[in-house]
Amino acid sequence: MRAKFLSHAALYTGDYDCLFRNAERELPTGLHYHDFYEISFYLGDGGTFLIRDREYMVHKGSVAMIPMFEPHTLLYSKNSGYERFCLSIHPHLLLSYGTLTSNILDIFSNENQNYPVLSLTEEQMEHYEKLLAQLRELSPVPGRDLLEQALIHQFLACLYRDCYDGVHLNHTSSRHAGLVSQLVSYIHTHLDQDLSLDSLARETGYSSYYLCRIFRQVTNHTLNGYIVEKRIFHSAQLIAAGLSCSQASLDAGFHSYSYFYKAFQKHMGLSPTEYLKRLHS
Numbered sequence: 167m168r169a170k171f172l173s174h175a176a177l178y179t180g181d182y183d184c185l186f187r188n189a190e191r192e193l194p195t196g197l198h199y200h201d202f203y204e205i206s207f208y209l210g211d212g213g214t215f216l217i218r219d220r221e222y223m224v225h226k227g228s229v230a231m232i233p234m235f236e237p238h239t240l241l242y243s244k245n246s247g248y249e250r251f252c253l254s255i256h257p258h259l260l261l262s263y264g265t266l267t268s269n270i271l272d273i274f275s276n277e278n279q280n281y282p283v284l285s286l287t288e289e290q291m292e293h294y295e296k297l298l299a300q301l302r303e304l305s306p307v308p309g310r311d312l313l314e315q316a317l318i319h320q321f322l323a324c325l326y327r328d329c330y331d332g333v334h335l336n337h338t339s340s341r342h343a344g345l346v347s348q349l350v351s352y353i354h355t356h357l358d359q360d361l362s363l364d365s366l367a368r369e370t371g372y373s374s375y376y377l378c379r380i381f382r383q384v385t386n387h388t389l390n391g392y393i394v395e396k397r398i399f400h401s402a403q404l405i406a407a408g409l410s411c412s413q414a415s416l417d418a419g420f421h422s423y424s425y426f427y428k429a430f431q432k433h434m435g436l437s438p439t440e441y442l443k444r445l446h447s
Contacts, residue, residue, distance in 0.1 A: 169237035171395040171433070172200040174254065175354065176403065181259040184301065184318060186251050189244045197239045201350050201396070203255050203274065204232040205325065206240070207294065210249040213242035217282050227286040229325065233274045234350075235385035251298055253318065257347035263322055270322055271343055273329040280329045290328055297321050345370065346384045349377065353393055357400050358419045361393050398433045401426070406445055411438040 177183055186209075187193075197216070206215075212224030217238040224230060224240075232238055234257060242248055264270045275281060286294070301317050304310055335343075352369055353361060363374035366389075370377060381389040397418040404414035412423055415438070420426035431437045436444070 169197040169199050171399060172198045173396055173399040174200060174202040174256065175400065177254060182253065182255040182315075182318065184251070184253045184314070186249060186298075186302070188249045189242070189246070192242060192248075195239055195241060197237050199235050199237045200254075201234050201354075201392070203234055203257060203260050204230075205253040205255075206230040206232070207251040207253070207298070208249075209251060209295075209298070211243040211245060211247040212250070213240055213248070215240050215283060222283045224283060227288075227291045229284040229286065229329075231274050231282050231284070231329070234346075235387050251301075253321070255318075256351070257343065258351055260322075261344055261347060263319055268323075268326055268330075269335055269340055270326055271335050271340060272333065273326060275333065275335050275339075277333045278329065279331045284325075284329050286328065293324060294321070297324070342380050342384050345372070345377075345380055349381060349389070353396060357397055358417055361419065363389070394429055395433060398430055401430065401438075402434060402441065405438065405442055411442060414438070 185191075188210075206224075206229070208224050208226055208228045208230075210226055212226070212228055215222045215224045215228075215230050215238070217230075217232065217236060222228075222230070230240075260270055272278060273281065297317055297320060301314065304314055304317075348370060349366065352366070359365075363377065366377055367374045372380075378389050381387070381392070385392070397420060401414040401418035401420070404417055405411060409417065415423055415426035415430075418426075420429075427438060430441070434441060
């Protein structure tokens with residue numbers, strides 16, 4: 167089964183999103199990957215979590231850690247006891263929360279024995295539940311966003327404490343993750359502009375060969391492939407917002423409608439006009 171790309175632009179604006187999901191407020195299941203990190207904290211019944219072709223049973227107290235570009239899905243229990251707290255976070259914000267001695271990317275490393283699913287003890291669970299209760303109770307007052315970010319920072323610090331097993335991501339791997347984060351941020355804000363490998367090389371100060379190699383090494387995806395997927399996803403959002411197919415293709419950075427048409431059909435499974443018709447059916 168081919169994994170579908172999900173852009174963070176479809177879920178949230180800014181650097182992060184946090185919300186509580188239950189059976190009525192859950193995303194459609196299906197194998198997918200995205201250009202942000204995700205942490206799912208199970209507060210009730212879970213289900214089967216699939217990542218890297220392995221299945222994990224998740225339940226109350228399970229924490230699933232999902233790196234960017236890693237295909238995964240969840241087959242959840244559709245009953246009243248199902249609930250999870252979902253934190254989606256942009257890579258540059260996740261990196262900024264780290265310190266010289268505590269790199270949060272450590273918990274997403276294959277070398278971490280607690281990755282990809284950590285099971286908390288009852289005592290550990292109580293501490294997280296108190297933090298999440300404060301998140302639920304935040305009222306819309308001035309400074310609410312600062313309070314929310316402070317609680318998220320504390321949540322990540324506690325997760326690092328409980329998940330870290332003594333193995334640090336090496337400096338080179340961390341630096342490479344930082345470069346991919348820079349590329350993801352730049353591409354997101356310049357979709358309608360020149361995103362050729364030469365332009366990205368000028369922006370970052372690295373050769374196009376180096377950028378492609380590191381991006382593939384970190385994400386297991388090609389840089390050009392990611393740019394096309396990101397543009398296709400954006401064009402679909404523009405069409406859904408009311409733009410014509412031709413205008414959406416231009417605004418998403420495609421300068422050849424025939425190329426856009428073929429790429430859209432390949433990634434979305436139907437042509438732009440068929441997609442438009444389905445939206446209005």
